[in-house]
Amino acid sequence: MKDFEGHTPLHCAVLAHNTLLRDRGRLALPEQQSEDLQHQSWELESCVQQLVQAGASIYSRDVKSNKTVLHYTVQDGNVSLLRYFLELNAFKSKDFINSKAHGNTALHMAAALHGDRNQKEIIQLLLDHGADPSIRNLDNDQPIHMAPSGKAGDQIRHLLKRGKVASTFIACCPSARS
Incomplete structure (x- = not known):
C-alpha cells in the first residue's frame, strides 16, 4: 500500500518519527x-x-523521490532509526546502503547535514556498514564534496577520507571483515 506521495506505511512512520525528533530538538519544552x-x-x-516484523520492506522506495527509509532517516539525522535499519541490513546488501535517490546516496545526504549534532556519528555508522565514499552523484560530487567548510567540514572530510581507505582495503581483502 502507498499513499498519494508514494509512501508506504513504513515511510510514513519514519517521517513521523523524524518530525517528532526535529520538533523535540528545536523547542525548549517544560x-x-x-x-x-x-x-x-x-x-x-x-x-x-x-x-x-509484519513484513514491511526497508528496501521499498517512494514514488516521487525514489528514497528508501534509510535516505529519510539520514536526511533528518535520526540516529536511533539509522542504527535499527543498518542492523536489519547488516552486510546483506551493499546496494541498500549505497543506493541513490535523486542521485545522492545516504552518505551524500549525511555529508550535507551541515550543523547537525549527529552528523559525524551518522557518517561513521554508514561507513562502518559499507557505505562507499567514492560514489559520485548526478553533479559528479563525492560525499566529501558535500562537507561544510571550516573546522567542522575538516572533521567530516577526515572521516570520509579514512572511510575511503578502509573501504578500498576491505574490497581488496574480503577477509579483512572477519
Missing part, C-alpha cells in the same frame, strides 16, 4: 512535555519495528 514527546518517540520506534 519537563512534562519533553517526557510526553519522548514517550511518543518510543511509540513511533515501536511502530516502525512492528511494521518491519
